[in-house]
Amino acid sequence: MRLPCRADQPLCAGRALSAIIGNLVGRIVRTNPLRTAAVMTMEIHVKQNDQESALDAVWVQMCKAEGLDPERRLAARLAVLGSADAQDCTVYRPDDNDPDAEEEDLGDARILFTGPFQVPAEWSEVECAEFFDDADPELFVTALIECEAAPSARGYFAPEIGDYVAATLASGEVAMFYVQDCSEDERGRQCVLIRDDEPLF
Secondary structure: OOOOOOOOOOOOHHHHHHHHHHHHHHHHHHHOHHHHHHHHHHHHHHHHHHHHHHOOHHHHHHHHHOOOOHHHHHHHHHHHHHOOOOEEEEEEEOOOOOOOOOOEEEEEEEEEEEEEOOOOOOOOHHHHHHHHOOOOHHHEEEEEEEEOOOOOOOOOOOOOOOOEEEEEOOOOOEEEEEEEEEEEEOOEEEEEEEEOOOOOO
């Protein structure tokens, strides 16, 4: 697999809208300072509308299917998308019916690495051996991954076990990871990744 993660990702719709609103507010306040209070009221109203639109029917349905609170899960999603420590990545999915086929490019996401994988204290030696399967434990890391597309958009996806993640690291290096395990709760989509020890670029 040779496809790199694209580094020049567009702003998501929410951030783009916030930037536009910020520019408009700045121009209004500079032009007429007496309207500052009215502008602040407008900002609050717009932010509330943004939050309500984000909690659309699709998102609510997805969260309830997983037994999650939609608002808390949304807050976790937005935290990853807006984090200064998150990196750009692209997620690929192999074809289960054709191992020789090119992986499907699911789209762009943001990945927030949370540290090395810590083996649960209750795991037995057999469970550890089965999980690592002869792979170097030091290559296992954990991360939160959020798709950049809106949940109601056609291109929305959630990473699954067996996917590949090409991530642009803080150093500028592009690294490939395999999704070994993943779970979802109100803190986000949490993945255990195995890093390919051969750098792509």
